[in-house]
Amino acid sequence: MSDISLQNFSYAYNHPKKVLHNINLTVESGSFSVVLGPSGAGKTTLCLAIAGAVPHYFGGSSAGEVHVAGIHTQKSTMHDLALTVGTVLQDYETQLVTMTVEEEVAFSLENIGTNPIEIAQRVKDSLEKVGLTGYDKEPVTALSGGQKQRLVLASVLATNPKILVLDEPTSALDPEGTASLYRLLGELNKEHGITILVVEHDIATLLPYADQFILLENGQLILSDTPENVLSFMNSQQIFVEAIPPLWQLKFQLEKQTTTQFGPWRREQDAITELRQFLLKEVAKDA
CATH class of the missing domain: 3.40.50.300 (P-loop containing nucleotide triphosphate hydrolases)
Structure with a gap:
């Protein structure tokens, strides 16, 4: 679907x-x-x-x-x-419109007529999801850039x-x-x-x-x-091609040079594990 x-x-x-x-x-x-x-x-x-x-x-x-x-x-x-659809813009600070963290998350809910008890619960839940529990009374201006971004995300998440x-x-x-x-x-x-x-x-x-x-x-x-x-x-x-991660550039070069097909390297550890296995096989061939 x-x-x-x-x-x-x-x-x-x-x-x-x-x-x-x-x-x-x-x-x-x-x-x-x-x-x-x-x-x-x-x-x-x-x-x-x-x-x-x-x-x-x-x-x-x-x-x-x-x-x-x-x-x-x-x-x-x-x-x-x-x-x-919740949207977080590249210039996320333009989405911040109120004085405190709590008011910011509640703002969109108040606009759609959500009852106050539900607003309080949604504010609490949304701040918890983004790691801002305890910041509800803080001025928005006191937050770091990363915290402001998380606040925008919390405000979006509050509308489910x-x-x-x-x-x-x-x-x-x-x-x-x-x-x-x-x-x-x-x-x-x-x-x-x-x-x-x-x-x-x-x-x-x-x-x-x-x-x-x-x-x-x-x-x-x-x-x-x-x-x-x-x-x-x-x-x-x-x-x-400039966006291809360096590990994947290495992967493609090795596959071309060795005719070995490596798996999808989603994490660095995936690459380390496969490269270690590959090198052990190469050493065994030469032994």
């Missing part, structure tokens, strides 16, 4: 050049999908289309259809879509969305913060069944969690498949 479906979808902002061209894409319910592609590929616009901001907020012209959890986005409203769309959410984070955020998203995906769609350049950080890579180039969908199949395609076709 799919949570996101685009059928022959094309879009242009207020000028003739199409930013997305004839996109046909399916994202299954409960998947962790990553949108890849060079600058100008249309990644952000794809996220905005799924969230409904394209075309409702940005205008422009579109063709084809986008369905999210059974909702036809062009025939719905951004308000209704926001109850199904089925789908989370995140556009380069780690652009302002250090490596430790990046790893922490993706561990959290991985938990939300596996333990709570939330469908994740994220734009990210640091592929290696996402490999342990992703089950679908979506490769865009020049506004067109090049390939949507498993991470290992998309990475192999990128390597063989020399498309966006």
Whole structure:
């Protein structure tokens, strides 16, 4: 069952050049999908289309259809879509609108008329999910960049969305913060069944969690498949090769030189284990 479906979808902002061209894409319910592609590929616009901001907020012209959890986005409203799709923008601080952490998480719930008792419980649960328990009375301005990002995520999670769309959410984070955020998203995906769609350049950080890579180039969908199949395609076709993780570049070189087929290296430990086994076999051959 799919949570996101685009059928022959094309879009242009207020000028003739199409930013997305004839996109046909399916994202299954409960998947962790990553949108890849060079600058100008249309990644952000794809996220905005799924969230409904394209075309409702940005205008422009579109063709084809986008369905999210059974909702036809062009025939719905951004308000209704926001109850199904939670969005975290690259410039996440623009999403913060209140004075304290508690008020920020409660804000969207108050706007949809949630009763105060339920709001209190949802604020508590959402802050716990993102590791901000005990920060409810803190001023938003006192939080670090990573904490502000988690607060935005908590505010989104409070509305119980089925789908989370995140556009380069780690652009302002250090490596430790990046790893922490993706561990959290991985938990939300596996333990709570939330469908994740994220734009990210640091592929290696996402490999342990992703089950679908979506490769865009020049506004067109090049390939949507498993991470290992998309990475192999990128390597063989020399498309966006600068994004291929160094370990996978090594993997492809070794496979070419030795005719050995290695497994999908989702984590560094996977690579270490297989390389150790490979070297032991090579030593045994020479003995």
